[in-house]
Amino acid sequence: xxxxxxxxxxxxxxxxxxxxxxxxxxxxxxxxxxxxxxxxxxxxxxxxxxxxxxxxxxxxxxxxxxxxxxxxxxxxxxxxxxxxxxxxxxxxxxxxxxxxxxxxxxxxxxxxxxxxxxxxxxxxxxxxxxxxxxxxxxxxxxxxxxxxxxxxxxxxxxxxxxxxxxxxxxxxxxxxxxxxxxxxxxxxxxxxxxxxxxxxxxxxxxxxxxxxxxxxxxxxxxxxxxxxxxxxxxxxxxxxxxxxxxxxxxxxxxxxxxxxxxxxxxxxxxxxxxxxxxxxxxxxxxxxxxxxxxxxxxxxxxxxxxxxxxxx
Amino acid sequence: xxxxxxxxxxxxxxxxxxxxxxxxxxxxxxxxxxxxxxxxxxxxxxxxxxxxxxxxxxxxxxxxxxxxxxxxxxxxxxxxxxxxxxxxxxxxxxxxxxxxxxxxxxxxxxxxxxxxxxxxxxxxxxxxxxxxxxxxxxxxxxxxxxxxxxxxxxxxxxxxxxxxxxxxxxxxxxxxxxxxxxxxxxxxxxxxxxxxxxxxxxxxxxxxxxxxxxxxxxxxxxxxxxxxxxxxxxxxxxxxxxxxxxxxxxxxxxxxxxxxxxxxxxxxxxxxxxxxxxxxxxxxxxxxxxxxxxxxxxx
Numbered sequence: 001x002x003x004x005x006x007x008x009x010x011x012x013x014x015x016x017x018x019x020x021x022x023x024x025x026x027x028x029x030x031x032x033x034x035x036x037x038x039x040x041x042x043x044x045x046x047x048x049x050x051x052x053x054x055x056x057x058x059x060x061x062x063x064x065x066x067x068x069x070x071x072x073x074x075x076x077x078x079x080x081x082x083x084x085x086x087x088x089x090x091x092x093x094x095x096x097x098x099x100x101x102x103x104x105x106x107x108x109x110x111x112x113x114x115x116x117x118x119x120x121x122x123x124x125x126x127x128x129x130x131x132x133x134x135x136x137x138x139x140x141x142x143x144x145x146x147x148x149x150x151x152x153x154x155x156x157x158x159x160x161x162x163x164x165x166x167x168x169x170x171x172x173x174x175x176x177x178x179x180x181x182x183x184x185x186x187x188x189x190x191x192x193x194x195x196x197x198x199x200x201x202x203x204x205x206x207x208x209x210x211x212x213x214x215x216x217x218x219x220x221x222x223x224x225x226x227x228x229x230x231x232x233x234x235x236x237x238x239x240x241x242x243x244x245x246x247x248x249x250x251x252x253x254x255x256x257x258x259x260x261x262x263x264x265x266x267x268x269x270x271x272x273x274x275x276x277x278x279x280x281x282x283x284x285x286x287x288x289x290x291x292x293x294x295x296x297x298x299x300x301x302x303x304x305x306x307x308x309x310x311x312x
Numbered sequence: 313x314x315x316x317x318x319x320x321x322x323x324x325x326x327x328x329x330x331x332x333x334x335x336x337x338x339x340x341x342x343x344x345x346x347x348x349x350x351x352x353x354x355x356x357x358x359x360x361x362x363x364x365x366x367x368x369x370x371x372x373x374x375x376x377x378x379x380x381x382x383x384x385x386x387x388x389x390x391x392x393x394x395x396x397x398x399x400x401x402x403x404x405x406x407x408x409x410x411x412x413x414x415x416x417x418x419x420x421x422x423x424x425x426x427x428x429x430x431x432x433x434x435x436x437x438x439x440x441x442x443x444x445x446x447x448x449x450x451x452x453x454x455x456x457x458x459x460x461x462x463x464x465x466x467x468x469x470x471x472x473x474x475x476x477x478x479x480x481x482x483x484x485x486x487x488x489x490x491x492x493x494x495x496x497x498x499x500x501x502x503x504x505x506x507x508x509x510x511x512x513x514x515x516x517x518x519x520x521x522x523x524x525x526x527x528x529x530x531x532x533x534x535x536x537x538x539x540x541x542x543x544x545x546x547x548x549x550x551x552x553x554x555x556x557x558x559x560x561x562x563x564x565x566x567x568x569x570x571x572x573x574x575x576x577x578x579x580x581x582x583x584x585x586x587x588x589x590x591x592x593x594x595x596x597x598x599x600x601x602x603x604x605x606x607x608x609x610x611x
Contacts, residue, residue, distance in 0.1 A: 042487070045435070046432075083452050134338050136339075150351075154351070161586060161589045163581070164357060164582055190350070269438050306492060
């Protein structure tokens, strides 16, 4: 009898626990579903672009011909119709990609322009930025905080503040219509210094003191100790600087008069209805480098964003 | 991003010590570029904004600025920019805090979900312009859906609704960044605080308002500043979708400046940029002051 009572009470406990876990898991499931739903809305433009890049030109044109393009007019016979959202192509084809990558040379040229602008800026920012960040975080000199404050303030200003003088300087140096007119201001952007400094201030000074005792100079300390310990920061900077400059629109429009030198970002924005048949594939190819970098370096990107918000 | 400006200055340091010289060496590439491409252009631009004309101009003081304050287009652009910032930034804060709170809960696939929210940050604006066009054109998909449920279609980009479209694009782009910052802020709150509050008999709401919100304040300030700065950059999206002359309601300061550049009116362009810069400076400075006051009461 006693045993039976005990068994029942244990059974009750299990039931109660089961109920609790069930309730708990149900709640967990519900929260996950809500978040998943919102997240799908967030990546919807991506999915839409990628699936539509697999449609044929005819299908794109018949689906979206009623949508106004930059040049305006709508054909009269399409006046009352609306574009439906199509995710699944009638017939999947890589024709768009063929047209973009092989048939139309212009696209590849512009993709290459984007590369030629972005890579030197990112590389230069890491080089110049890491050196300056070392000075700002690990070396003492008079006026350090004031100078750093000045760097930050400039970082926050709209670029039009310096636009006209920069234009004149570029003109004087003969850089207008050259990639260098965009690359130079990009390389010396103070954002990289700010971000890398945030990483470097967390390196304990003891490491540096110990190296000094062993007779290392600052150049060795910088290259052998501080840089290796800032790897995550450099990775974060590479990603963030890449995003920023791969997206550049305003500067190329102003400094590069030759349309053939424009990066893809500018080209994609001026696509008209005649070229819409390849636009989705072009857009997809354009975002692939970014997505790859993101997938490889998400950890560093997250860390970089988090440290950018910390007090230093 | 918390700057300590040392109050006392080391007096009479004329010659640099050894460490100072090393610092100069490490700083020199950056300093040279900073001077040539940022600082000199900055003061040059400021001087420019006080001349009557770019070529052989006379010094006219602040008269260019006064002209701008009577310029219909500048005022419209400034007002639109301000309105956009005041609408979108608080919205962005509320949405990203809410999503960060949900993501911080016990859920399945936490990391993967976060990835999905951050993805828009890395998608180039130009890549998704087409999507926004298909969605918000007067013959677009949103109108298709509205038509299906019996609502009157709206010409999104050519009416005051364009503001809403812009806010949606802005939220789409910036929410991920803010979520990451808020998640970090949430994880930095010691769990003992909640345990102690629980012993004191605090409910969920009480814990949220007196612990979570209070300790998120420093993060929120940073997000606030970054969101404001980013809200000024929404021009890129607008420009890509609606061109140099969009509907009146989304004609932003950058449109104005851009168009002044094209029409070679450098005086107006520079003065407008400096008014904007002054505004940002005052705002950031004030926010830092407030933040420091609040965080000093926290400790």
